[in-house]
Amino acid sequence: MGIFSSEKISNLYWLGRYLDRTQSALKLFMDYFDLMIDGDKNTYRTFCQTTGIPDVYADKADFIHQYPFDTTNPHSVISNVNRAFDNAVVMRDTLGSDTLAYLQMVLYDLRSAESNEERLMIGMQNAIDHLLAFWGCLDDMVDDEATRNTIKLGKQVEHLELDLRLKRPRSCLQRDYKRLENRLLHSFLPYDQALIDTIEPMLLQDSVDHENALMLLHQLLVV
Amino acid sequence: MDGLFKHQAEVNTLLARYGVRFGIYQDKKFIEQLFPFDVIPRTIAHDEFAQLERGLIQRVTALNLFLADMYSDKRIVREGIVPEEFVFSSSGYLPQCDGVLPAQGIYSHISGIDLVQSEDGTWYVLEDNLRIPSGASYPMIARELCRRCSPSTFNHNQLADNRDYAKLLQVTMHQVNRGGLNVILTPGRYNAAYFEHSYLAENTEALLATGNDLIVENDTLYYKEYNGKKRQVGAVYRRISDDYLDPLIFSSDSLIGVPGIFQAYKKGNVALLNAPGNGIADDKGTYYFVPRMIHFYLNEEPILQNAPTYLPFYPQDMRYILAHFDDLVLKDVAEAGGYGVVFGRSMSKERKEAFIQLLKNEPRRFIGQEIIYFRDLDILDNEQRLPRKADLRAFVLTGKTVQVWKSGLTRFSRDQESFIVNSSQGGGFKDTWVYSQAKK
Structure with a gap:
């Protein structure tokens, strides 16, 4: 077993939590985004109620722009990825650069998704793919149980x-x-x-x- | 080599993937940015590097002897080679280190020597960085990624492998270790070189720790585990400056250091790489005396040259500086990272007058140097080759032997007019290729 300070244990534990939170948020967002493409444009309100996040959005467009990408909102997808990354980057020596790179790529995927609404869902799918690759890499390349x-x-x-x-x-x-x-x-x-x-x-x-x-x-x- | 040039964007994408960044503070805000990489390497022929290697080993050996002397007998001062009032007024001199002999007697385990090559091919040393020189990780990872993008380039060029830096560093730590873990002590995530700290920890299998993870008990340093157990630490590659290393001895308001670590070091229970107090030798003023140190300690002629340097501390040098002000570059001895460097010719009349007054008031604070017209290196900019100023930071590791890493960090200015290559001021970096065989 590796040697860990309590701070590092905390980093690892919260990394897991934020990764899962991000993955869930991305999946749920994609489901609700899909419903709103040709359905009720206020469905995002149900999303907020169901997930227990404050409904601070003016309308559907505001939700679609802000919920994934607003770095000032602690409930946004990007905030969760950033918190995951904060906990991961200090563990490079344990996780390894190859594993950490997948989380870095999730950040790039989201930035890319932000720049083109038409590619929003593809960008999010790429982010989920890279999250799953992170988990695979963790199992495959990190020896420490x-x-x-x-x-x-x-x-x-x-x-x-x-x-x-x-x-x-x-x-x-x-x-x-x-x-x-x-x-x-x-x-x-x-x-x-x-x-x-x-x-x-x-x-x-x-x-x-x-x-x-x-x-x-x-x-x-x-x- | 041309094959590699097609992959500039690809290599930079991979560097971004691996989070190869450095941080800077702008308006008190921490900003991390990618370190721009140029695929055209600096190339150094086998024989030319062999000469550099000899010079670097000689220089670092003399500097280590100087440090050992300054914190013990002070023979070099007693014999008038270095003036007492000059050397003891250095902010890098730490009286607390007097009489403290580090493990194996080594002070500078990792030395970063900055060199430039002039247009006529002569190499000049510009600075000796003996405190916490950074930058080795960048060419390390860049080489690995270049090899991934263009394997044929490395099949056709017989180069010294630069991916052994981590091994050299690990061996250096093991050689001075006083019994226990090897640790890399980082100020934390918001340090400019955090990528390097974590990357070197990953590759040397040292534990990456912050001050909070360490504790000193009975003059012994321990790593605190989550379950309350403690593991003895035998060597600390600290990436924290002397000021912040131990609040009990140096800056009392340091939150990133380890209380008591200096006493543990003093007792010989832990090795600190590099040793505290090295600032006296990498003071830009002390640099002036390095050729004399080589004569004094080694009884040898210096193999590598200093850039012609003048100390306003000496009246004759002050006169020279005032007479040739526009031809010189003036450096504040206490600054680093390309800060505190001004060119006489670029100052306005008012600024020049104010600067000269400052120089007269604080002669110990500055040096004047002849401007070395660096040999430009090409960079790729939108597929065009453009010449830019570039320096080389060579890394010298001292354990049981003194070894020069057969590579180095080549930094270049992205601004055509600028001589400042530092990453903190917008510079980029290149790999440094050392050919493994002499040309036949």
Whole structure:
């Protein structure tokens, strides 16, 4: 196992979270963008409500320009990529330049998408492709298991959190919970077993208490 | 070589992919930008480099002896080779380092010697950078990417491999290590050379650390792990200047240093690369005395020449500077990065008068140098070859032996009129090719 300070562990964990947040944001944005091409131009409002982000947009055009690219808005796609990059760039020695390069390319993809609305979706698709390449490169080229596990633990926590926010179906919650649990077992980070024992049955119930589960999930790890 | 020229854009795209950047502060805001790369390399023949290599080894050996002397016997001062009042007034002289002998007696482990080649082919040393010289990572990665873009170029040109810099650095760290981890200490993400810090850590397998990751206990330096364990650190390649290295000894308001690290170093429990206090030897004024140091310590003739330099500190030199003001370049000894460099001929009458007054008031602060008309190197600009001023930073690594990296950072000015090649002032860079075999 590599040698990590608590700051570096935090970087790895939050890298995983921001990567997953970015990927989810890109996918959701693309779905809603598609709906608005020839459908209700106010569908973006549903997007804001569903994802729990402030609806600060004047109209559809404003949303399409601002949500992906506004660096001053902490909820935008680019802000999430920038935070992921902030956490990754300080880990070049651990991740390797080849892996880090895929995240660098996500930034370029978004800049390229911003410059041409007609190519917006293609640019975003390229960004998702490069994110997936990042994950592949991480598995393939980063030998240190602790590095991979910590990033993936962040990813799974983020993913389950989004499932709960979006009130996704129980099957989805259970699948992502199992992935998180598996990652926790392989992780070397301390976590609260009592909380795990509480969350798991909550997600198996017919009527999931999303708010409470989300609150408990927040307490699971302190990174 | 022409094959490579077609790939200028491609190589730069790859450099962008790998985040090869440097940072600058503009209006107190940190801006990171790509470091423009020109594919036309500086080429140095095998025999010419062999001569440079001898000169660089000689120079760095003398400078290391000078540092060891200045922080111990001060023989060079006692014997009047370097004036006492000149050398001890250097801001780079740190009295705290007096009597501290670093591991293996080496002060400058990584030396960056800036050279220019004049139009007649003579190489001149312009500066000795012995504190934290940066730049080796750029030609390292550029070579790798050039090889990727145009393999045939490197099949047809027999070059010394420059991708061994990380290995040389790693070996240097191992050789002075006092037992424990090798660490590269960075001020952090918002440092101008952060790319280099992280890239060298990746390639030397040293741990990249900030001051927060390290702690000193019982005069021993440790890396703090997330789980509370501590690992002893044996060598620190620090990319933090002396001022900020240890708030207990130097600037007390430093937030990026490690309290107590100097004491751990002083006790011989950790090696610092480069040693604190080297500023006394890379002071632009001290540069004047390097040829004398070579005579004094090595009893040899200098192989490499200094640019003709005048110290206003000496009355006869002051008279010369005033008489030839328009023909000289004036440098503030405390500045770096191309700052504090002014050409006499380019000053307005008022500015010249004010500058001369300053020179008279603070003669220790400046040097005057004859302008060296560099041999221009071509750069590619929209497929056109244009001549530009360029220098060479050669890297010399000192461990058990003194070794010159068979490459170097060639920096060029992008402005046709300018002699300033520094990246912080808009300059670009080139790879430096050293041919591995003599021409038959």
